[in-house]
Amino acid sequence: MSSNPIKLGIVGVGKIVRDQHLPALAKDQDYRLVAAASRHGKVEDIPNFPTIEAMLDATPELEAVSLCMPPQFRYDAARLALTAKKHVFLEKPPGATVSEVEDLKALATANGVCLFASWHSRYAPAVEAARAFLGSTTIRSAAINWKEDVRRWHPNQEWIWAPGGFGVFDPGINALSIATHILPPMFISSAELDFPENRAAPIAAHIAFRTSNGLPVTMELDWRQTGPQSWDILADTEAGSMVLSGGGSTLAIDGRVVHEEPEAEYPMLYKRFAEIVRAGTSDVDLAPLQHVADAFMLGKRNVVEAFFD
Numbered sequence: 001m002s003s004n005p006i007k008l009g010i011v012g013v014g015k016i017v018r019d020q021h022l023p024a025l026a027k028d029q030d031y032r033l034v035a036a037a038s039r040h041g042k043v044e045d046i047p048n049f050p051t052i053e054a055m056l057d058a059t060p061e062l063e064a065v066s067l068c069m070p071p072q073f074r075y076d077a078a079r080l081a082l083t084a085k086k087h088v089f090l091e092k093p094p095g096a097t098v099s100e101v102e103d104l105k106a107l108a109t110a111n112g113v114c115l116f117a118s119w120h121s122r123y124a125p126a127v128e129a130a131r132a133f134l135g136s137t138t139i140r141s142a143a144i145n146w147k148e149d150v151r152r153w154h155p156n157q158e159w160i161w162a163p164g165g166f167g168v169f170d171p172g173i174n175a176l177s178i179a180t181h182i183l184p185p186m187f188i189s190s191a192e193l194d195f196p197e198n199r200a201a202p203i204a205a206h207i208a209f210r211t212s213n214g215l216p217v218t219m220e221l222d223w224r225q226t227g228p229q230s231w232d233i234l235a236d237t238e239a240g241s242m243v244l245s246g247g248g249s250t251l252a253i254d255g256r257v258v259h260e261e262p263e264a265e266y267p268m269l270y271k272r273f274a275e276i277v278r279a280g281t282s283d284v285d286l287a288p289l290q291h292v293a294d295a296f297m298l299g300k301r302n303v304v305e306a307f308f309d
Contacts, residue, residue: 005032006087006277009062011052011077012069013041016091020120021068024266030274035059052077056084064277067091072164075100078115082107087114087277089269093173094118096164098286098293105284115282116273119177123268124248125261130233131182133253137239142183142217145232146175147225150203151309160201167201169292171231172221176288178233178248179219184211188291191299196307203307207295224307 008031010017022043025033036043037055049055056062064087067077071093078095081088082104094117095101101117108115121127148171150160159165166173179186186209194204203224209217231247240254251259276283 003278006030006274007032007034007059007061007063009033009035009037009052009055009059009065009086010043011037011055011065011067012091013038013043013048014068017041017043017068020266021066024270028267028270028274031270035062052080056080056086062086064089064273070159070165071096072159072162075104078104079107082111082113082115085111085113087116087273089116089118089273092117092119092177093166093170093289093292094284094286095289098289101284101286101289105282108282112280114273114276114280115284116276117284117286118269118273119174119181119285119288120265120269121174121177121248122181123265123272124178124246125263126244126246126251126259127178127182127248129251129259130178130242130244130248133239133242133251133258134182134235134237137237139183139215140236140238141215142179142233142235144175144179144217144219145230145234146172147220147222147230149225149229150223152229155309161199163200165201166292167195167199168203168205168221168223169201169295171223172205172219173288173292174247175219175221175231175233176291178244179217180285180287180291182233182244183217183235184213184215186211186215186217188294188298191295192302193295193299194302194304196305197303198306198308203304205295205299207299 037049037052042048065081066089068091189208191207193202205221207219233244235242243252
């Protein structure tokens with residue numbers, strides 16, 4: 001592909017698109033946003049369509065699409081785009097099931113186009129520094145604490161509580177995307193999932209992992225946090241106590257901040273997507289999604305009081 005801007009269409013114009021995708025694309029010379037498709041939202045100053053089918057039919061010049069609808073609906077849209085030989089950017093999580101995304105990987109290869117599973121939290125500014133630190137020492141144990149207020153981040157979004165909507169694993173998969181990047185490979189040994197009696201997806205989860213060499217890793221997820229939000233990964237190591245906080249924005253060792261930068265996750269995601277499009281490859285890591293699937297497979301289901309936002 002030439003160095004001309006990639007002609008991009010975006011599908012699913014909701015909160016994440018307005019908060020993150022559009023501001024990132026507005027500053028990125030690698031792209032020209034030429035169309036959008038959404039049942040409800042619109043993007044100003046470009047053609048808007050009610051469906052991805054209509055967008056693909058009306059704008060054959062599209063080279064790539066960014067899919068930002070809920071995961072339950074992403075597979076069919078991705079399949080349409082890949083079959084039309086468009087490169088595809090998948091918002092996280094990349095699909096409702098592992099097998100869906102495996103099929104999309106094969107379809108991208110068969111059609112000679114690129115597929116990108118965009119784990120945005122991996123691009124938080126202190127994540128690579130944390131990975132380098134942990135790679136330079138011996139880890140004794142680790143813990144993931146990811147607790148936030150669903151009423152603040154997903155107000156009135158019923159899809160997250162539906163089957164396939166992930167519940168608390170919608171933010172929790174962000175933690176897993178970081179953990180699978182900076183920690184040794186790990187496996188779930190036990191899990192408990194708390195389901196409100198009026199919901200089909202969990203509001204909290206308590207998970208124990210182990211690595212192949214026996215390293216213990218615990219994970220606490222909760223969607224009922226009030227006050228300050230907690231997005232932390234901690235590790236006890238021979239070189240000191242590590243805290244990666246703020247969703248990956250700040251790294252401290254033994255209480256001393258050693259790395260902190262402004263957040264720029266979505267600009268970095270689109271930079272990576274442009275790289276793989278121009279290199280003719282794909283970037284689809286399924287490890288975070290696989291851990292969510294394993295948690296549902298192994299997890300004991302606890303019924304807790306009804307939740308209303």
